[in-house]
Amino acid sequence: MSLRRAPSRRVKEPTIALINVVFLMLIFFLIAGSFALPLDPRVALVDTATLEGRAPPDATVILPDGTLELRGQPVTLAEIIANTPTPRLVPDRALPAAELVTISRQLRDAGRRKSGS
Numbered sequence: 001m002s003l004r005r006a007p008s009r010r011v012k013e014p015t016i017a018l019i020n021v022v023f024l025m026l027i028f029f030l031i032a033g034s035f036a037l038p039l040d041p042r043v044a045l046v047d048t049a050t051l052e053g054r055a056p057p058d059a060t061v062i063l064p065d066g067t068l069e070l071r072g073q074p075v076t077l078a079e080i081i082a083n084t085p086t087p088r089l090v091p092d093r094a095l096p097a098a099e100l101v102t103i104s105r106q107l108r109d110a111g112r113r114k115s116g117s
Contacts, residue, residue: 060087062103064094077103081110 060080061069068075070084080087087107091100 056088056090058088059090060084062089062091062095062100064092066095066099066103068103077106081107 068077
């Protein structure tokens with residue numbers, strides 16, 4: 001009596017199933033994208049390349065170095081907390097996100113909330 005093991009079959013990777021799924025996703029997105037109506041050719045979209053970036057009135061501007069300005073004058077965070085119940089912040093693009101989070105957290109801790117809440 002021989003106790004030899006039967007040769008094990010190699011399990012093949014299901015690559016065909018993966019290709020089928022990717023193909024079906026491609027077809028789905030092609031069909032879903034065709035449901036969007038094209039923009040009317042008579043419509044001219046707004047050009048913002050020459051738009052001057054200006055802060056809204058009564059907004060506190062945060063410069064890249066973290067200094068605050070209100071109506072063009074430097075202010076401190078304590079002055080904003082004391083005089084502005086709902087401060088509007090306009091951060092500079094170059095302001096580090098950590099600095100913006102710190103300022104926002106200090107305003108929230110002082111009881112200031114975003115408008116509408």
